[in-house]
Amino acid sequence: MFYISTLLPMLLSAAVASLSVSYHSKSICVLERSSVDFSCTFDYPLYSTLKTTRWFKPLSNQKQDGTQFGISVYHSNTAEIHQLYKNRTAYANQDRNCSLQIHNVSKSDNGMYFFRLEYDHGKYTGPWGINLSVAVLPFRVTVKTQKKNGHIHEGDYVTLTCGTENCTPKKEPFAWFKNQRLIPEATDNVFHIASVSHHDFGNYSCGLKTSSSTSTDEILLDVKYMPKNVEIAVFPSGKIREGNSLTLICMNNANPSVTNYSWFLIKEAKVSHIGLDREFSIKSASQKDNGQYFCTAKNDMGSQNSSVIALNVEVSVHQNVLLTATAVFLFLMAVVIFGLIIWRIQFTSKKHPTEQTPAATVTEEIYENLRKSQESEGKYSTSVVYADLSLPPASDRPSCNSQAGDTVIIYSLLSYNK
Known part of the structure; x- marks a missing residue:
């Protein structure tokens, strides 16, 4: 019991x-x-x-x-x-x-x-x-950062989560996409970016690998960063001919967009500020535009300079020929004008010679025949002297108004006291 x-x-x-x-x-x-x-x-x-x-x-x-x-x-x-x-x-x-x-x-x-x-x-x-x-589908991507204001800057730790309204089936294999391109290393519903950079800027979406119909709408990962890859693009490209129009564009990547641009010209070791817009235009290029150019792009996150490019304006062959022909023409004109001036000086000198008494030449022969009068009576006497001059031909001496022959008889009356 x-x-x-x-x-x-x-x-x-x-x-x-x-x-x-x-x-x-x-x-x-x-x-x-x-x-x-x-x-x-x-x-x-x-x-x-x-x-x-x-x-x-x-x-x-x-x-x-x-x-x-x-x-x-x-x-x-x-x-x-x-x-x-x-x-x-x-x-x-x-x-x-x-x-x-x-x-x-x-x-x-x-x-x-x-x-x-x-x-x-x-x-x-x-x-x-x-x-x-x-x-409940579709999946939604949420972005979380440690910053309280929600703005994402380069270097921040960012978490992207692929989830739905009620829950997320974590055992399922996930797929992540950036700008509609697969990210192979991301297979969980949570995607971590330890130090976000400007390369991570873009549109992200997610879904299950086993079903393409579960893909989410894209969400922008808005990474703020200072201007990157600042460079100058020249339009039109190629050789720059004198007289052609030219445009320089300051290219860059930045978020937020660049708000201030500056253009500079380096010439003869001197830096000059030449513009404030994204584009710098030259309506008619010439040799004076030669030099080194660079631009500066600036936004709220910072600024960056572009690399320097050299601008060399070439004179065309036609213009070279024209310049050469012009130079030759001006030189010939100068020679002609100079020759005309010399000729005119000589012509004027011949037309108005300096007036002066011609000197007798050594070829001239002067003959004098002096005859004394027989009359010598009285206190005073008078003598008549005859002088015969033989002159050279008229072509070798100055012209005169006399119409006599080659022999000129000069009569001279001489009086003297005995």
């Missing part, structure tokens, strides 16, 4: 202890329109008869601890299954295996699920239940 009274409580304790329900997952997240598995095992006392098994979901206005049944998702009596779950569930139907599968899940399936068994000596509901979250 003693043994029976001792053994009976032990048997009852063992029977009660064997009553259990185990859920393999406490929380599950699946994509809408997919299937979900509730893995479950249970136990009940030996020598008992299992009468009813059921899965139920408490209504939104009921307690979510399993104390209120709500609607039947599955019931061993199919007539008890709620209309929302008919033909959508599959029960394991194996001894002590209470796993349940729900197909084509939707947002309305969010909530807590419990397994309950009833046997001939009692009934039991597995505690805690399983929380089902249905990920």
Whole structure:
């Protein structure tokens, strides 16, 4: 009798202890329109008869601890299954295996699920239940940074998360895209950028590798950075001919956009400021435009100078010929004018010679024939002197008004006292 009274409580304790329900997952997240598995095992006392098994979901206005049944998702009596779950569930139907599968899940399936068994000596509901979250498509990319103002600067730590309205199925393989190009190293729903740079600026999207239809809309990763890759583009390109128009453009990458431009010319070791716009135009290029040019681009994040380019304006062959011909023409004109001036000076000198008494030449021969008069009486006497001059031909001496011959007779009356 003693043994029976001792053994009976032990048997009852063992029977009660064997009553259990185990859920393999406490929380599950699946994509809408997919299937979900509730893995479950249970136990009940030996020598008992299992009468009813059921899965139920408490209504939104009921307690979510399993104390209120709500609607039947599955019931061993199919007539008890709620209309929302008919033909959508599959029960394991194996001894002590209470796993349940729900197909084509939707947002309305969010909530807590419990397994309950009833046997001939009692009934039991597995505690805690399983929380089902249905990920409602499409995925969305969220950007987080350590900065409080939300602005992302170069060097910041940035996290991109691919998620949905309710949850994210982390067991699924993910794919990330930048400007619609795959990022091979990113396979999780979270993409970390330890030190963001201007190269990371762009539009990002994500989705499941197993389904192209899950791709998200693109979101801009707006990285703020100072002007980069500042360089000068010349239009038109190629050789620069004198007289042609020319435009220099200050090219750069910057975020935010450049607000201030400056142009500089280096010539003969002197730097001159020549412009303030993104473009610098030369309407008619000439030799005076030769020199070294560079530009400066500036935004709120900083500034950067471009590399220096040399501008060399070439004179065309036609212009060289024209310049040469002009120079030769001017030289010849100068020679002609100089010659005319010399000729005029000589002509004027011949037309108005300097007036002076011509000197007698050595060829001239002068003959004098002096004859003394016989009359010598008286106090005073008078003598007549005749002089004959023989002159050279008229061509060798100045002209005179005399019409006499080559011999000129000069009469001279001389008086003197004896």
